[in-house]
Each structure stands twice: as C-alpha cells, then as structure tokens.
Amino acid sequence: MIKIRALIEVKGNIKNIVDKEFERIKEDIKNYNPKLVFEETEEGEFYTKIGEFEISFNNLLEYLEFCLKYGADIEVVSPDKLVLDVDEINKALAFVISFFKKIYEKYNVVYKMDLKEKDINVEEYKLGRFDEDEILELSEEYIRVKCVFEGVGKDEETVIKKLISTLDSENIIINKVLTQNFDKDKFNGLVAIDMFCKPFELFEIAYKFLPIAISVQKNKVEINLSELQDIGNELSGAVFEIAHIIKG
Numbered sequence: 001m002i003k004i005r006a007l008i009e010v011k012g013n014i015k016n017i018v019d020k021e022f023e024r025i026k027e028d029i030k031n032y033n034p035k036l037v038f039e040e041t042e043e044g045e046f047y048t049k050i051g052e053f054e055i056s057f058n059n060l061l062e063y064l065e066f067c068l069k070y071g072a073d074i075e076v077v078s079p080d081k082l083v084l085d086v087d088e089i090n091k092a093l094a095f096v097i098s099f100f101k102k103i104y105e106k107y108n109v110v111y112k113m114d115l116k117e118k119d120i121n122v123e124e125y126k127l128g129r130f131d132e133d134e135i136l137e138l139s140e141e142y143i144r145v146k147c148v149f150e151g152v153g154k155d156e157e158t159v160i161k162k163l164i165s166t167l168d169s170e171n172i173i174i175n176k177v178l179t180q181n182f183d184k185d186k187f188n189g190l191v192a193i194d195m196f197c198k199p200f201e202l203f204e205i206a207y208k209f210l211p212i213a214i215s216v217q218k219n220k221v222e223i224n225l226s227e228l229q230d231i232g233n234e235l236s237g238a239v240f241e242i243a244h245i246i247k248g
C-alpha cells in the first residue's frame with residue numbers, strides 16, 4: 001500500500017472553466033477513494049483552484065498511473081520502503097515506456113538529451129568493463145538492468161558514443177555494450193546495454209530513452225520513500241513539460 005498527499009492545481013483566465021475542470025478532476029479521482037484535506041482559490045494574474053488529497057494505492061502501477069494522468073505534486077507518506085518483485089517492477093517500467101511512446105508518436109515530440117563531452121573507449125565497453133567480483137559488488141548497491149535501444153547513425157562507434165554519453169552518470173554505470181546492425185552503409189540497428197543504476201534513474205531511462213526491451217536482473221527491488229516520491233514527481237513533471245511543448 002502506498003499512501004500519498006497530492007496537490008492538484010488548475011489555473012486559467014476564466015473562473016467558470018477552471019471551477020468546472022477542478023470539479024471534473026475531483027469526480028474523476030473518486031475511483032481512488034481520496035480524502036480532501038483542503039481546497040482553496042487564488043485570484044491574481046490567473047484564477048487558480050487548488051486541492052490537497054490523501055490517496056492510497058494498492059501497488060506501484062496504480063501510483064504511477066495516477067502521477068502520469070493528473071500531474072499532481074506528490075508527497076509520499078508511506079511506506080518507508082517498498083519491496084517489489086522483479087515482475088512488478090518490469091511491468092511498471094513497461095507501462096511507463098508505453099505511455100510516453102504513445103505521446104511522442106502522437107504529437108511528434110522527442111525528449112531532448114544532454115550530450116556530455118566524454119573520452120569514450122568503445123572497445124572497452126564492447127568487451128565489458130567489470131569482472132565478476134566487481135559486478136557482484138556493484139549489484140549490492142545498484143540495480144543491474146539490461147536494455148535494448150534502437151540506434152541510427154553514420155557508424156557503430158558514433159551511435160555507441162552518443163548513447164553512452166547521454167546515459168552515463170553518477171547513478172548509471174555502464175558495463176557492456178553489444179550491437180546488431182541491419183544496414184551496410186550506416187548504422188541502423190540495435191544496441192544492448194548491461195548497466196547498473198538506482199531506482200530513480202531506472203524510470204528516467206524508461207521515459208527518456210524508450211528502450212524497446214528492458215529487464216531488471218534482480219529478484220527483489222527496494223525503493224525508499226524519497227525515491228518513490230522523486231519518481232512520481234519526475235513523471236508528473238515530464239508530462240507537464242510535454243503538454244507545454246505540444247501547446248506551443
């Protein structure tokens with residue numbers, strides 16, 4: 001069971017429209033049996049309706065569905081730690097990927113990646129950077145995950161370097177890269193990556209990179225309260241940003 005406080009805000013120029021939209025949301029979330037903590041209005045440049053709700057979810061997927069649908073500001077109240085079976089975490093990741101893929105395809109938008117300047121030895125990544133002892137040590141602190149991405153570029157090395165430079169960070173450690181090319185003149189194929197990451201980055205990879213396959217290599221995954229809250233707010237914020245891009 002996941003218990004949260006969700007702050008939902010509706011703003012606009014026309015009071016009647018804002019009030020109607022807020023009431024529609026209140027009606028829509030009744031399936032979650034919410035408790036209304038407070039409701040208030042603000043009048044300034046825009047007319048704003050704000051409500052705080054206490055809501056409980058039976059599982060991670062319900063929680064993520066809510067975050068993506070309503071774009072609320074989330075505070076997780078409990079549990080202090082969520083322990084998930086690998087099937088549940090893989091199912092949640094697949095849902096996030098499918099959700100964002102539909103949006104990107106429907107509105108022809110792409111998440112803009114930050115390319116970092118890195119000195120990358122491609123052959124090192126193709127061979128594998130860590131031995132078995134190091135992999136065991138990393139598995140204690142991080143989640144081992146295997147992903148497959150679509151890759152297009154002038155050659156294999158360019159595609160690998162671009163993907164590594166956008167993925168690699170403090171909490172995403174790449175071990176090995178494998179590729180399969182279907183084009184003779186350029187690289188147009190698949191890039192499989194074996195890596196280690198934290199729970200937040202796991203969901204960040206899912207919605208930003210849309211891997212065509214993702215598999216967590218751990219029987220149980222632990223997500224603490226802070227991570228759970230950050231994941232929910234990150235996904236809510238991503239939907240909000242995309243909505244603004246679509247509206248122009």
